Each structure stands twice: as structure tokens, then as C-alpha cells.
Amino acid sequence: MIEMLETSLFALLTLGVLTGGLMILLARRPATHAMGFFIVLLCVAGLFALLHQSFLFFAQVLVSVGGVVIVTLIMILTVNLRETDLPPEPHKTRWLIGAAVVIAPLSLLLYRTLTTLGDAFPPVSDAFGGTRSLGTLLFHDGVLPLEILSVLLLTAMVGAIIIGKKEQSYDRES
């Protein structure tokens, strides 16, 4: 029963990832892109949960789904695109098919390389991927990367504010 539930959940999430990805790839309107992006991130979070990574699941839902998607939506609403601002792509289908033919062997190579790494998931304890064990690991092995990441986030925040300012120096000159 549990196995069947897991398999069907996995199939559903895979379907969601594919649908969202194709929505981003094929759609023309920015709102559809954002919706596809939302679906992909949510389904990846679900796959994390199936992989017994509870903390990663929460981080993905809070940061990516709750933060990045919202910021993307706000950006789309702020910019308020008109149909004429979108690039004309008359040969979109041809480009997509050509690129798919080029990429297919690379993807196959990637898949074959990845699948040599293991056949079955070993059983793990309930604490695996939880807050306690991950926090212990972060404070023992990952302190410096964590601090560097916090500085990076601060820098990105300041940079985004400065880049997004209404008036730039080149506006005044020209």
C-alpha cells in the first residue's frame, strides 16, 4: 500500500515537473512562465520529501516557492509587459527541435553517468535529513560556507537595490 502510494506520488510529481518545464519553454505570456516555474519548484520540493530530506523540503518551500516565485511575479507585475515588448520568435518550433536534437545525446550521457553510481536506496534512520542532524553537520563542517553564504546574500540584497534604482548615472548624462 505504502509502496503504491509512493510510486503514484512520484509519477504525479514527475508529471508536474514536466508540465511546468514545458510551460516555461513553450508559453509566450510571462504570467504562464511564472505559473510553470511555481509548479516546477513545488514538485521538486515534493521529490525532496520523497527522498527523506525533510529540512531540504521546508527550505525549498520557504525560500524558492515562497520567495523566488513571489519576487519573479512582482517583477512581472512591475515591468507590466506589453505584447509588442516580447521578442518576435517566428522560428521558435524549428529552433526548439534543432536544439533538442543537439542536446539529446548529452542528456543520455549525463543519465548514463549518473545511473552508474548506485542501484538501490539503503535504509536510513528517521533522523536522516532532519533539522537536528543537519544542524549538527552545519555547525561542525559547514560553518565557513554558511557565513560566506550570508555575506553573499547581504551583498546580493544591496546590489539588487542599487541596480534596481529608478535613476542611474547614465540616465543623467544622456
Place this chain on the structure above:
Amino acid sequence: MTVNPDAYFAVATLLFSLGILGVISRRNLLVIYLSIELMLNAVNLILATFSRLHPDEGGTMIALFMIGVIAAEASLFLAVIVQIYRKKHTLDSDAFTELAQGKKL
């Protein structure tokens, strides 16, 4: 566990390929940004699968850091898109070729 690692790797590979496809074949800046995000998420999924495959939480830790890096990258990329749109009033990536052509900005 009935779903074996190969299935997870297949999903991640598919997601990564969709990302590359978007970067190569579309001209919309927003689609290019979202495709980069798709690729980063595929890598995250691969890291989580590794971490589960060899029960070791190092992979989870790196994936956690990557979520932070994705957030930083997203904020900067979106700010740049907004600024670029204000200057040119288009999202066409082919409109931004001044550096390649050596014209004065």
C-alpha cells in the same frame, strides 16, 4: 523504497535538458532566467538523491547552500532585467548586442 534512484536521475536529467533547451532556443530574457533556475533545481535534485543514496548528509548541506545561492542569483538577475527593460523597452536578448558590435552605449 520502490522507486529506484534511476527514476530520480531521469527526472533531474530531463529538468536539466529542458533548462539548456530554454537557454539555447528562446530569445525572451525572462525565459532564459527561468531556464537557468530549472538547471539549478535539477542539480539540487541530483545532490539530494546522492545524499540519500550514500546515506551522508553532505549532499543535503550543499543543496541547502545552493538554495541560498539561487535566491541571491534570482534577486540580482531580476533587478538587471527590470533595469534593462527600462532602458530599451524590450525583453529581446538580441537587442543587447552593443558590446559585441563595439558601438557606443
